[in-house]
Amino acid sequence: HDEPSRHLRHRAAALSHRPPSPAMSDKNACTIRTRKFIVNKLLQRKQFIIDVIHPGRSGVPKDELKKKLAKAYRVKDENCIFLFGFKYAFGGGKSTGFCLIYDNVTAAKKYEPKYRLGRQGMAGGGGT
Numbered sequence: 001h002d003e004p005s006r007h008l009r010h011r012a013a014a015l016s017h018r019p020p021s022p023a024m025s026d027k028n029a030c031t032i033r034t035r036k037f038i039v040n041k042l043l044q045r046k047q048f049i050i051d052v053i054h055p056g057r058s059g060v061p062k063d064e065l066k067k068k069l070a071k072a073y074r075v076k077d078e079n080c081i082f083l084f085g086f087k088y089a090f091g092g093g094k095s096t097g098f099c100l101i102y103d104n105v106t107a108a109k110k111y112e113p114k115y116r117l118g119r120q121g122m123a124g125g126g127g128t
Contacts (some may be wrong), residue, residue, distance in 0.1 A: 018047060030052055030054040032052055034048045034051070034099075043107070046101040047101075048099055050098070052094070052095040052096070054094070056061045057092070059095060060095065066081045069081055079120060080101055083098070107121075
């Protein structure tokens with residue numbers, strides 16, 4: 001009769017002394033996951049859906065995501081990375097968008113629409 005209650009007390013004590021997870025303790029932490037990864041040789045790019053998990057933050061700046069993706073995919077020039085179409089989950093904590101990583105800047109200028117080049121700060125766009 002006394003055995004189950006003692007077990008529950010021990011379990012509750014073990015849970016209360018657990019250190020906080022690193023994602024929850026660091027407010028600036030974000031995790032990037034990719035889905036539907038395609039290497040498109042015809043357009044000289046890699047394209048995929050990007051899921052960003054950012055607990056405790058309303059959103060993650062695209063510049064920060066570009067730096068992380070450049071490091072992960074070994075991209076020398078961050079101007080070859082295009083992020084767009086982000087949707088933010090209700091309640092925060094998760095964003096989903098689209099990413100294109102071109103092999104070089106000339107391929108990006110050749111195939112990307114002018115408005116997206118303008119957003120990137122490259123020549124030929126009137127984006128704001």
